[in-house]
Structure formats: structure tokens, C-alpha cells
Amino acid sequence: MASQVEALKYIPGTSLNVDGFRFLRPGARHFFLTHFHGDHTTGLTKGFDAGTIYCSPVTARLLIRDMGLRAGVVCPLSPHVTVEVGGVAVTPLPANHCPGAVMFLFVIPGDGGGRPPRTVLHTGDMRWDDGAMMAYPALRALGTLDTLVLDTTYCAPRWTFPPQEQVIQAAAEFVRREAARSAGRVLAVANSYHIGKVLYVVLGEVWGGQEGFQGKGGDMQGGRVGLQKVICVCPFPASEGNRR
Numbered sequence: 001m002a003s004q005v006e007a008l009k010y011i012p013g014t015s016l017n018v019d020g021f022r023f024l025r026p027g028a029r030h031f032f033l034t035h036f037h038g039d040h041t042t043g044l045t046k047g048f049d050a051g052t053i054y055c056s057p058v059t060a061r062l063l064i065r066d067m068g069l070r071a072g073v074v075c076p077l078s079p080h081v082t083v084e085v086g087g088v089a090v091t092p093l094p095a096n097h098c099p100g101a102v103m104f105l106f107v108i109p110g111d112g113g114g115r116p117p118r119t120v121l122h123t124g125d126m127r128w129d130d131g132a133m134m135a136y137p138a139l140r141a142l143g144t145l146d147t148l149v150l151d152t153t154y155c156a157p158r159w160t161f162p163p164q165e166q167v168i169q170a171a172a173e174f175v176r177r178e179a180a181r182s183a184g185r186v187l188a189v190a191n192s193y194h195i196g197k198v199l200y201v202v203l204g205e206v207w208g209g210q211e212g213f214q215g216k217g218g219d220m221q222g223g224r225v226g227l228q229k230v231i232c233v234c235p236f237p238a239s240e241g242n243r244r
């Protein structure tokens with residue numbers, strides 16, 4: 001779960017707020033949202049008018065269409081593109097978490113009086129991928145990272161998970177096997193969060209290309225198979241539904 005500690009929600013020395021809608025400060029106008037999971041939007045309501053929320057395009061659409069925020073308070077930022085917000089250079093970087101999830105890299109300018117620029121990476125929830133992430137131009141260009149804020153679930157040595165692709169393939173194989181054992185139509189129910197999570201991808205791996213495959217609300221996110229709802233029905237007999 002995301003921390004609910006005010007000190008972790010503000011970039012040190014600035015009034016830039018990351019996933020900290022519970023902790024509005026006077027004068028804070030720039031809010032960054034790493035992704036749309038509820039533990040990171042805590043305190044945010046559709047009537048939000050305390051400033052501008054910067055996030056990925058996918059998260060922006062969810063904020064507007066799902067949560068009902070005014071489009072005027074949401075500013076989508078393209079991943080890997082650096083912009084200036086409140087005098088600070090900000091680069092969103094894909095977090096390898098749910099659809100739309102990004103980390104934010106902040107480069108805070110020096111004060112002209114000898115204090116050098118400072119770099120802060122706020123991760124939100126993220127799944128580290130050594131090969132992919134170390135190829136991010138903004139990270140490769142970093143000389144030093146001064147502050148790393150790991151506001152991410154499972155950030156403890158006792159949690160070790162297989163690579164995502166391995167999990168997807170194993171779960172997809174399980175669904176295929178069960179479908180092959182069944183007669184008639186097959187219903188797969190994935191119990192998951194509102195967005196993201198591997199099970200959407202799993203169901204798409206098995207049936208996503210089939211005519212008649214049912215998945216609702218697929219236009220709002222950037223997942224591999226365009227699924228949004230947790231219930232997916234393959235209308236074919238199991239033997240056909242398992243053809244892929």
C-alpha cells in the first residue's frame with residue numbers, strides 16, 4: 001500500500017506533491033499522480049480544484065471518465081518527455097506497474113548560491129526491470145540520484161516474484177488447460193483491481209483474438225489486450241476456444 005506520510009508526498013524543498021491528495025498545503029498547486037490505484041488517489045475527489053494534476057495520458061482519461069474530474073485540472077504528460085513544472089524539470093517514466101503507471105524524475109535547479117541541482121526519483125508503485133529501465137534515456141543521463149522515494153508495495157527483500165512474462169504464461173497455460181477440460185462455453189473470472197493486473201493480460205493471451213470475446217470498457221487503458229472488466233466469456237465450445 002502507498003504510504004500515508006505527508007513528508008513522503010512532497011518533493012523536498014519544493015511544493016510539488018506526489019500522490020498526496022490527503023495532504024494539501026497552502027500554496028501547493030502542482031500535483032503529480034503516479035497511477036490510478038486507490039491507495040495513490042487517496043483524498044482525491046471529482047470536485048478537486050486545488051491546482052493541476054500531472055499524470056500519464058491513460059491516467060488522465062481515467063480521472064476524467066471514471067472519477068469525473070474536470071478536464072481543466074488534469075494535464076497529461078507523455079512518458080520520457082521532460083517538461084518544466086513550477087521551475088522544476090519533470091520527466092515521467094513508465095513504471096512497469098498497471099496501465100498508465102509512471103514514475104516521476106525531478107531535477108530541481110540549484111539556488112545560484114552554490115547549491116547544485118538536485119535529482120529526485122519518486123516511483124509510486126513500480127516493478128523494476130533492469131534491462132528496460134536502465135535504457136531509459138533520462139536515467140542513463142543521470143550522474144547522481146540524490147533522493148529515491150520508493151512509495152511502492154512489496155518493496156522489501158522478503159518479496160521476490162518471478163518475471164511478469166513468466167507469470168502471464170503460467171497463468172495463461174492454466175486457463176487453457178482448464179478450458180480444454182470443459183465442455184461447452186467457458187467463463188473465466190479474474191478477481192482484480194479496477195485497472196491493471198496480470199489477469200487481464202492472461203485472459204487476452206488465451207482468447208483476446210477470438211471473435212465474440214467479451215471484455216468491457218477496453219478503450220480507457222493501455223494494457224496489451226484492451227480489457228477493463230473482470231469477467232470475460234469465450235462464446236466458443238472449449239475445444240475451439242482453446243485453439244490459439
Ligand SMILES: [Zn+2]
Binds near residue numbers: 035097125
Ligand atoms: Zn498500484
